[in-house]
Amino acid sequence: MSKEGLGLTAKKKNLQDWYPEVVLKSDMADYSAVKGCMVIKPNAYYVWQEIQNYFNERLMNLNVRNAYFPLFIPESFFKKEAQHAQGFKPEVAWIANDENSERLAIRPTSETIIYDSYSRWIRTYRDLPFRLNQWANIIRWESKATRLFLRTREFLWQEGHCVYETREECDKETLTFLQEYEKLCRELLAIPVLKGYKSENEKFAGALYTLSIEAIMPDGRSLQCGTSHNLGQEFAKSFGIEFLGKDEKKHHPWQNSWGISTRLIGAMIMLHGDDKGIILPPKVAYNKVVIIPILFEDSKRDVINQAKKIQTLLKDFNPILDLDGEHSPGWKFNNYELKGIPLRLEIGPKDLKAKSAVLVRRDNGKKISVKLKDLKKQIRLILNGIQDNLYEKASRLMKSSVVEARNLNEFEKAISNRKIAKIFWCDSVTCEKDLKERLNTIKSILLPLEQGKVSGKCVICNNEAKVMAYFGKPY
Amino acid sequence: MSKEGLGLTAKKKNLQDWYPEVVLKSDMADYSAVKGCMVIKPNAYYVWQEIQNYFNERLMNLNVRNAYFPLFIPESFFKKEAQHAQGFKPEVAWIANDENSERLAIRPTSETIIYDSYSRWIRTYRDLPFRLNQWANIIRWESKATRLFLRTREFLWQEGHCVYETREECDKETLTFLQEYEKLCRELLAIPVLKGYKSENEKFAGALYTLSIEAIMPDGRSLQCGTSHNLGQEFAKSFGIEFLGKDEKKHHPWQNSWGISTRLIGAMIMLHGDDKGIILPPKVAYNKVVIIPILFEDSKRDVINQAKKIQTLLKDFNPILDLDGEHSPGWKFNNYELKGIPLRLEIGPKDLKAKSAVLVRRDNGKKISVKLKDLKKQIRLILNGIQDNLYEKASRLMKSSVVEARNLNEFEKAISNRKIAKIFWCDSVTCEKDLKERLNTIKSILLPLEQGKVSGKCVICNNEAKVMAYFGKPY
Numbered sequence: 001m002s003k004e005g006l007g008l009t010a011k012k013k014n015l016q017d018w019y020p021e022v023v024l025k026s027d028m029a030d031y032s033a034v035k036g037c038m039v040i041k042p043n044a045y046y047v048w049q050e051i052q053n054y055f056n057e058r059l060m061n062l063n064v065r066n067a068y069f070p071l072f073i074p075e076s077f078f079k080k081e082a083q084h085a086q087g088f089k090p091e092v093a094w095i096a097n098d099e100n101s102e103r104l105a106i107r108p109t110s111e112t113i114i115y116d117s118y119s120r121w122i123r124t125y126r127d128l129p130f131r132l133n134q135w136a137n138i139i140r141w142e143s144k145a146t147r148l149f150l151r152t153r154e155f156l157w158q159e160g161h162c163v164y165e166t167r168e169e170c171d172k173e174t175l176t177f178l179q180e181y182e183k184l185c186r187e188l189l190a191i192p193v194l195k196g197y198k199s200e201n202e203k204f205a206g207a208l209y210t211l212s213i214e215a216i217m218p219d220g221r222s223l224q225c226g227t228s229h230n231l232g233q234e235f236a237k238s239f240g241i242e243f244l245g246k247d248e249k250k251h252h253p254w255q256n257s258w259g260i261s262t263r264l265i266g267a268m269i270m271l272h273g274d275d276k277g278i279i280l281p282p283k284v285a286y287n288k289v290v291i292i293p294i295l296f297e298d299s300k301r302d303v304i305n306q307a308k309k310i311q312t313l314l315k316d317f318n319p320i321l322d323l324d325g326e327h328s329p330g331w332k333f334n335n336y337e338l339k340g341i342p343l344r345l346e347i348g349p350k351d352l353k354a355k356s357a358v359l360v361r362r363d364n365g366k367k368i369s370v371k372l373k374d375l376k377k378q379i380r381l382i383l384n385g386i387q388d389n390l391y392e393k394a395s396r397l398m399k400s401s402v403v404e405a406r407n408l409n410e411f412e413k414a415i416s417n418r419k420i421a422k423i424f425w426c427d428s429v430t431c432e433k434d435l436k437e438r439l440n441t442i443k444s445i446l447l448p449l450e451q452g453k454v455s456g457k458c459v460i461c462n463n464e465a466k467v468m469a470y471f472g473k474p475y
Numbered sequence: 476m477s478k479e480g481l482g483l484t485a486k487k488k489n490l491q492d493w494y495p496e497v498v499l500k501s502d503m504a505d506y507s508a509v510k511g512c513m514v515i516k517p518n519a520y521y522v523w524q525e526i527q528n529y530f531n532e533r534l535m536n537l538n539v540r541n542a543y544f545p546l547f548i549p550e551s552f553f554k555k556e557a558q559h560a561q562g563f564k565p566e567v568a569w570i571a572n573d574e575n576s577e578r579l580a581i582r583p584t585s586e587t588i589i590y591d592s593y594s595r596w597i598r599t600y601r602d603l604p605f606r607l608n609q610w611a612n613i614i615r616w617e618s619k620a621t622r623l624f625l626r627t628r629e630f631l632w633q634e635g636h637c638v639y640e641t642r643e644e645c646d647k648e649t650l651t652f653l654q655e656y657e658k659l660c661r662e663l664l665a666i667p668v669l670k671g672y673k674s675e676n677e678k679f680a681g682a683l684y685t686l687s688i689e690a691i692m693p694d695g696r697s698l699q700c701g702t703s704h705n706l707g708q709e710f711a712k713s714f715g716i717e718f719l720g721k722d723e724k725k726h727h728p729w730q731n732s733w734g735i736s737t738r739l740i741g742a743m744i745m746l747h748g749d750d751k752g753i754i755l756p757p758k759v760a761y762n763k764v765v766i767i768p769i770l771f772e773d774s775k776r777d778v779i780n781q782a783k784k785i786q787t788l789l790k791d792f793n794p795i796l797d798l799d800g801e802h803s804p805g806w807k808f809n810n811y812e813l814k815g816i817p818l819r820l821e822i823g824p825k826d827l828k829a830k831s832a833v834l835v836r837r838d839n840g841k842k843i844s845v846k847l848k849d850l851k852k853q854i855r856l857i858l859n860g861i862q863d864n865l866y867e868k869a870s871r872l873m874k875s876s877v878v879e880a881r882n883l884n885e886f887e888k889a890i891s892n893r894k895i896a897k898i899f900w901c902d903s904v905t906c907e908k909d910l911k912e913r914l915n916t917i918k919s920i921l922l923p924l925e926q927g928k929v930s931g932k933c934v935i936c937n938n939e940a941k942v943m944a945y946f947g948k949p950y
Contacts, residue, residue: 106581156543
């Protein structure tokens with residue numbers, strides 16, 4: 001492969017061209033023969049596995065158990081909760097077998113099939129709180145253009161479904177799960193997020209309210225990274241979930257549902273990558289280090305031997321040792337930078353003599369010469385440093401992407417500058433719909449959890465302001 | 476719930492009644508609103524998760540990476556490999572969207588969709604061996620009666636798909652993966668298995684040959700627990716997978732595929748359970764211990780305090796502490812025996828004084844009084860003992876289930892005694908088909924890997940014997 005073929009043709013500032021190119025060339029995913037469906041390749045699937053491992057441990061602490069419910073949902077179940085049915089109608093795929101019986105949908109989300117089981121399982125207040133999660137594939141028959149990880153007809157996710165006696169408990173844990181998502185994004189993927197409520201227009205179909213975390217991408221657009229819905233009692237009423245209370249009377253419980261998906265991998269790629277390729281946060285990189293020996297005829301054997309010793313020494317970091325003789329070290333550097341391996345270790349005859357090796361950070365290109373005896377300890381520190389630096393860099397980007405707008409003029413300027421506008425807002429469905437008609441890609445992103453003092457007029461429609469809100473262009 | 480309602484009405488010797496009852500009452504699974512589809516409940520899903528954790532570590536050692544391919548498969552892909560298409564035809568579910576474009580199947584197995592990608596990814600011998608695995612849900616539109624875990628329209632599995640330069644490598648690793656399955660069954664699920672080749676009639680549609688592990692159930696029927704197929708070069712030819720060899724010429728590679736599924740959970744339940752309920756092998760039990768305080772008014776507080784301390788002490792075993800005041804200890808004993816918790820710890824006022832606790836093993840009912848200071852160590856030993864005992868007991872069952880039959884008379888007697896008959900066999904497709912016509916549920920189970928000396932006539936058709944084979948009734 002030529003150097004041209006290996007590298008990226010698009011620059012990151014042209015994000016819409018860069019993103020699909022980098023996803024393919026970094027070997028994170030591929031298109032498949034099925035329109036709208038992707039192949040998640042090993043380095044990307046590993047990120048998902050690490051998300052699963054991390055989150056399963058958190059779920060155990062929160063007394064949430066994993067279970068698995070059917071892929072198929074009877075058509076009649078959708079009809080039971082009217083808003084929910086309406087919201088998902090355009091995106092449902094149906095299966096064609098058993099034409100005599102009821103149509104079956106392929107799950108676009110599993111509230112209905114799960115709550116049918118809950119209606120048989122939940123009997124008394126002693127069964128509550130009742131908390132289950134499932135890891136599953138989801139089908140939404142999108143007609144919009146495919147974007148790898150971000151918009152595909154099939155994706156992987158987890159969906160949690162809890163049932164509570166009281167609204168208070170439900171409110172509290174709906175927030176808890178959102179906070180868990182924020183933590184996961186921060187600790188694992190180095191993604192900082194905004195946290196808040198979705199507007200009435202943007203909430204989940206059938207929910208009382210939706211909490212969401214949003215990451216801001218380098219083009220100033222926000223990307224929804226996880227949601228937690230307080231479903232109120234409506235699904236319980238529709239599906240006949242009742243419990244005998246301590247008062248010996250029957251009650252409908254309160255429910256929430258919450259999810260994150262493989263979309264997070266797209267956010268991670270888009271946020272951290274650069275003109276050279278993707279950058280994997282060390283915590284989710286399958287190979288955290290790549291060892292590249294610098295070979296000359298007279299020292300080849302010794303250098304290779306040393307490189308092999310280093311590979312064994314560094315096995316905790318699952319290092320690649322690239323002994324391929326076809327390509328130059330320079331070609332290899334480019335290749336592993338493209339694939340986002342967090343740290344490169346170079347070892348040549350000079351290093352051999354000095355009993356050291358050269359480390360090169362993927363995030364900032366800095367070179368560090370390290371004595372072999374300190375290698376393991378230093379690498380651990382440097383990897384932590386890379387993880388932190390990615391988060392801090394992304395945090396600065398997020399900060400600079402949000403601008404306060406005190407009037408319509410400033411609002412429109414912010415929007416045309418591709419920023420997220422922070423405004424006082426009336427929180428009305430009509431106001432947001434009117435805006436959408438005018439600037440069809442602009443929506444409310446969030447009503448942040450911490451509202452501060454709200455006063456004055458709505459920046460968009462000039463009615464009384466009720467909330468502080470972020471507006472912008474979402475993915 | 477009354478004691479009657481809690482316990483099992485069916486005895487294990489009536490396996491066909493006992494099995495569905497115990498699966499439901501032990502809370503391992505439930506039927507769903509969708510015909511043929513089940514809900515995998517938390518204690519059973521945990522078994523699957525432990526299988527995943529165990530096997531993912533093995534896969535890493537074997538240089539197999541995880542990936543994820545689409546749920547949907549274009550109809551034309553099935554047609555490319557004729558035998559494969561024929562084999563899966565009756566079981567494929569189709570989706571009804573996009574009526575103008577090609578029909579899409581929901582994967583009944585993923586050879587075709589995966590090998591389409593492989594044809595684009597594999598270029599030279601340097602890309603080989605190429606090894607991927609995926610964890611996925613599978614749909615087979617069975618028309619036979621649903622059996623929880625054993626025969627459902629949807630199930631979970633892993634499918635590995637490897638590509639090699641030579642037949643030798645492919646043969647070798649096809650066997651390696653089978654051996655891994657045997658090890659997993661033994662170490663994790665305490666299931667002993669027979670290992671061997673499937674007959675020509677029973678091999679995977681499109682394979683050169685199929686290796687299989689089979690567990691023998693208490694009713695003498697064999698249950699296929701995992702398969703590893705050498706696919707030869709046929710799929711490579713059908714899907715245009717070619718590599719440039721060291722000889723600078725193009726070649727079709729050799730491929731294998733191999734899988735285990737949630738069916739293993741069914742085998743585990745059926746094999747180990749008894750008239751009281753299921754028995755979870757300790758290694759896959761979410762709660763390995765249940766603590767039941769024996770409460771009397773005057774010592775209640777002290778006993779509960781002690782029980783809580785023990786709970787903390789035993790946190791490695793994720794113990795349940797049952798403080799429920801509604802039910803008697805006896806009711807609780809039955810309940811956790813039904814659910815298969817490996818070890819029960821009873822603590823009452825006498826134990827408190829003696830600074831000890833009583834442990835009761837689920838597998839054999841034995842009671843052991845243990846000093847509190849030795850508790851953790853002793854429990855670890857006892858749990859290992861339970862794990863081993865389950866395997867040994869099942870091994871004895873397996874041994875007694877296989878009988879040698881030297882002639883047709885002995886063969887028929889073995890079959891009518893619900894045994895697996897070990898015979899000399901001609902290995903002919905016609906012989907097996909003729910037998911099927913006569914005794915329609917009897918098939919060849921395996922041609923064991925270790926054949927020993929084969930001589931004389933085929934026990935069934937009296938032609939020249941070529942192999943040693945197991946015949947019997949499969950699930």
